[in-house]
Amino acid sequence: MTTTYQNLIGGEWKPAASGATFTSLSPANRDEVIGEFPASGPADVDDAVAAAGRAYPAWSGMPAPKRGEILFRVARLLAEHKEELSQLMTREMGKVLSEARGDVQEAIDVAYYMAGEGRRLFGQTVPSEMPDKFAMAIRRPIGVVGIITPWNFPIAIPAWKLFPALICGNTAVMKPASDTPACMVRFVELLMEGGIPAGVVNVVTGSGGEVGNAIVDHPDVRVISFTGHTDTGVEISTRAAKTLKRVSLELGGKNPIVIWEDADLDLALDSVIWSAFGTSGQRCTAASRLIVHRAVHDDFVHRLRQRVAKLVLGDGLLEETDVGPVINERAVERIAEYASIGRDEADLVIGGEPAREGALGRGSFFQPTVFTEVRPDARIAQEEIFGPVASVIPVSDWEETVRVVNGVKYGLSTSLFTNDINLAFRSIRDFESGLGYVNHGTIGAEAHLPFGGVKATGNGHREVGQAALDFFSEWKSVYIDYSGKLQRAQIDTTFVDEG
Ligand code: UN1
Numbered sequence: 383m384t385t386t387y388q389n390l391i392g393g394e395w396k397p398a399a400s401g402a403t404f405t406s407l408s409p410a411n412r413d414e415v416i417g418e419f420p421a422s423g424p425a426d427v428d429d430a431v432a433a434a435g436r437a438y439p440a441w442s443g444m445p446a447p448k449r450g451e452i453l454f455r456v457a458r459l460l461a462e463h464k465e466e467l468s469q470l471m472t473r474e475m476g477k478v479l480s481e482a483r484g485d486v487q488e489a490i491d492v493a494y495y496m497a498g499e500g501r502r503l504f505g506q507t508v509p510s511e512m513p514d515k516f517a518m519a520i521r522r523p524i525g526v527v528g529i530i531t532p533w534n535f536p537i538a539i540p541a542w543k544l545f546p547a548l549i550c551g552n553t554a555v556m557k558p559a560s561d562t563p564a565c566m567v568r569f570v571e572l573l574m575e576g577g578i579p580a581g582v583v584n585v586v587t588g589s590g591g592e593v594g595n596a597i598v599d600h601p602d603v604r605v606i607s608f609t610g611h612t613d614t615g616v617e618i619s620t621r622a623a624k625t626l627k628r629v630s631l632e633l634g635g636k637n638p639i640v641i642w643e644d645a646d647l648d649l650a651l652d653s654v655i656w657s658a659f660g661t662s663g664q665r666c667t668a669a670s671r672l673i674v675h676r677a678v679h680d681d682f683v684h685r686l687r688q689r690v691a692k693l694v695l696g697d698g699l700l701e702e703t704d705v706g707p708v709i710n711e712r713a714v715e716r717i718a719e720y721a722s723i724g725r726d727e728a729d730l731v732i733g734g735e736p737a738r739e740g741a742l743g744r745g746s747f748f749q750p751t752v753f754t755e756v757r758p759d760a761r762i763a764q765e766e767i768f769g770p771v772a773s774v775i776p777v778s779d780w781e782e783t784v785r786v787v788n789g790v791k792y793g794l795s796t797s798l799f800t801n802d803i804n805l806a807f808r809s810i811r812d813f814e815s816g817l818g819y820v821n822h823g824t825i826g827a828e829a830h831l832p833f834g835g836v837k838a839t840g841n842g843h844r845e846v847g848q849a850a851l852d853f854f855s856e857w858k859s860v861y862i863d864y865s866g867k868l869q870r871a872q873i874d875t876t877f878v879d880e881g
Contacts, residue, residue: 386418387567389426389587392433393580398588399425406563409476409707410697410745416474419563422588427555427596430584434526434553435602437581442523442551449549450500456545456576457493460486463572467537467565469699474564475536476707476745477661478698489541489569491829492846496545499851503549511875514865521855523551524628527605528597530557530590530618533709534664535609536565542829543607544583546850555584555603557594559610561709563587590614598622605854607845608632609666612766612792612838619841630843630853632834634766635666635794637824638787640777640809641682643675645799649821650682653799654772655689657823659750662708663770666839667795667817667825671756671763672774673786679776683731683754686774690732690750695742707745708769714746717769720762721751727760728753728773758786766792780805788814794835795824816844 386403388395397403398420408414420426441449460467468482477485503521510517529543540556547554558566570585586593598606598621607630608618615631622629639657641650657669674682698706708714714736721734733751754774756763763773777783787796795817798809806820816835817827827833832844843853863869 384415384418387420387564387587389420389422389430390567390570390574390583390585391426391430392436392584393574396429398422399429404560404588406474406561408473408745409561409709410473410699412744414473416564419567419587421592422586423592424596426586426588427593427600430555430586431526431597431600431602433581433584434555437579438525438553441548441553441579441582444551446500446503446549446551448500449551450497452577453493453497453500453545453549456573456578457490457497459572459576460490460493464490467568470568471536471562471565472698472706475533475562476698476709478703478706481661482698485535485538488535488538488829492538492541492545495830495846496549499546499549503851503855510861512863512865512869512871514863515869516862516864517860519857519859521550521851522858524854524856525552525604526602527552527554527607527854528557528600528603529554530594530597530606530608530610531559531566532610533559533561534661534666536562537569539609540566540569542833542845542850546846547605547607547854548578548582550851550855552605552854553582555586555597557586557588557597560587560589594618595621598627599625601625604628606630607853615841628853629841630845631841632666632845633839634792635668635835635839636671636764636766636790636792637667637669637795637797637815638671638673639669639797639824640673640783640787640799641675641678642798642800642802642805643677644801645678646801646821647678647682647685650799651685651689653797653823654686655693657797657825658772659690659693659705659770660825662705662748663772664708664768665825667827668768669797669824670767670772672772673777673783674774676776676778679754679774683752683774686752687732690752693750695737695747695749697741697745705750705770707747709746711746713769714748717748717767717771720765720767720769720771724751724753724756724760724762724771724773727762728756731774733770758789764790780808784812788812791838792835793837794839795819795827797822797824816840
């Protein structure tokens with residue numbers, strides 16, 4: 383029996399106006415149906431935006447500490463349901479269970495952090511340049527926000543976007559990726575149970591073309607937060623300009639780990655395995671370029687090959703699995719195409735093929751893959767593959783290293799393994815990225831510091847931490863003159879210079 387799920391609109395669960403549905407399947411086993419979901423369209427988005435608009439006055443008018451208390455309850459509920467959510471995530475999205483638990487934990491962390499912000503939401507107070515005048519800036523909510531989320535962090539990323547939006551007093555319409563609607567539905571069921579009022583959070587499932595575009599175009603949606611492919615980000619940004627929306631984009635990466643000649647190679651190897659093959663390489667922060675000093679290249683590649691050969695592919699629910707499936711068959715085809723491009727451009731060290739033996743044949747698996755002697759300008763060293771493929775690029779000096787690190791269009795996370803403190807600090811100054819790591823892989827950003835990248839990775843905004851509050855609130859500068867007379871700013875002032 384297949385369960386049919388519905389959209390959440392104004393606190394009620396409703397099918398798409400058209401009645402159409404689509405199916406979510408498990409990437410580890412195509413025979414396992416996760417559920418049927420509404421294949422919604424613009425009419426459903428209109429409904430959801432109207433519901434969010436109706437809920438806005440009461441929610442934005444509620445004292446922020448009270449909104450924080452609701453988020454605190456939500457955090458506790460997510461923690462109580464962590465195991466159930468993690469299992470669902472592994473079934474629907476494929477990442478191994480320990481990583482799914484990390485994904486849910488990230489949502490719990492953001493919920494607690496933003497719950498605490500309910501009692502802060504700090505503004506700015508400054509002395510006025512005039513006597514008997516008070517000056518401050520406060521945060522104001524913006525309105526209805528549109529949240530469009532990817533499948534690779536099906537609970538963490540919706541939480542990253544939604545909880546700061548809510549604590550600032552906004553209401554939301556969310557669209558999950560078509561590969562992970564069940565995670566979103568279960569997540570918002572728990573939000574409702576935690577006491578989020580009807581209409582404050584709405585969910586419309588369906589395709590980017592039908593649902594995503596309708597959210598982006600809607601005149602009553604004031605803000606869009608999107609994580610996904612760079613081309614989609616550019617399209618969203620262009621469409622959203624017509625209604626002057628504020629847009630935050632978290633897009634691609636081609637993240638390097640630099641392994642210097644003095645690096646602790648054991649530590650570097652552990653970190654490379656985790657950063658390149660964790661989540662089957664499907665993180666924006668995944669390491670896809672391994673920039674290795676010539677002096678240690680052969681040793682490093684030899685040991686990397688041995689480690690990769692031992693990785694166990696399989697269903698993420700099984701204890702022995704190291705690497706789960708990729709998201710779907712289209713992803714397998716795309717990665718296979720890059721692997722064949724790689725064979726022409728570089729030397730294949732290991733992997734390079736879809737994995738179809740035994741039970742793997744029922745799902746979408748790709749062998750963990752390493753190329754070496756990759757030129758910095760090769761396509762596999764430039765384009766985001768979003769799969770378990772790492773390219774080793776040998777280098778010989780620091781200047782060349784900086785050039786290679788920065789010689790891609792993206793700039794999300796960068797990492798350097800060295801014991802040289804001077805190089806460590808230089809990497810932080812010179813590597814172009816929004817996240818810089820030393821003796822740590824490229825993944826594993828924590829939710830209370832700004833997250834995001836430079837160059838084609840985004841459009842200058844940051845997620846989570848304090849930065850998220852800036853994105854989801856409007857500054858209002860406030861002046862209160864208690865002098866009882868006209869005081870003209872910049873004119874009726876006496877400067878020390880003028881005596
Ligand atoms: C992403 O891949 O889009 O730092 C987010 C990390 C995680 C988040 C990744 N905390 O890898």
